[in-house]
Amino acid sequence: MINKEQIENLKKEMSGKTPEEILAWGVGFFTPEKIALSSSLGTEDQVLTDMILKINPKARIFTIDTGRLPQATYDTIAETMEKYSILYEILFPESKDVEEIEIVHGPNMFYKSIENRKLCCEIRKIRPLRKYLSKLDAWICGLRREQSVTRTGIEKIEWDENFGLVKINPLADWSDSDVWNYIRKNHVPYNKLHDFGYPSIGCSPCTRAVKPGEHPRSGRWWWEEPDKKECGLHVVDGKIVRK
């Protein structure tokens, strides 16, 4: 297991490296079964999927199936599996937990209150993720500094206090154009909802298209105040940020 002093040194060492160099380092440094790429099938995750599989075709890649994903996301999973001949590790929430919240609060509980929405995210995303990450030493994420004001401080390598393991953000200094240029140049599959005004895609009932000029993330949990929008997957500088 890596210690905090090593993390500080690695932050400096990795700051000028390319995403491919960082991924190659991560894949070589950690035991193969102790490092995995987290994918929500977003554009950044698709870039990292293409990159990591070129480095190690057997790299572990996981995704969370909350049970409420849009059909276009399932189509992207299927297309990606076929293109790269891979199997995702798919995390599901505990069925008894989902049964409990739906029986008590109904299938559209997230619209009724922030507490209900957070409970739904906790049951469908955070619990399966926490259980999965507890067996890893490092996870790889597609976070970029440009995505929101809460992400400006992310490092390419950092210690994830929330889940207790190393977090690797190879695309930290990439722009949205960098991501799309890579996707087009390398013919990487992407979620077709992006072609219909959905820059950020999560669960179907909690995602809608945005109008030109609106913040790319304004279509996520659009009924909530901006400072309440989070699901607990990522903590940056002590603040929870959206994914």
Ligand code: SF4
């Ligand atoms: S994004 Fe919406 S449907 Fe998905 S887990 Fe969170 S509240 Fe539930």
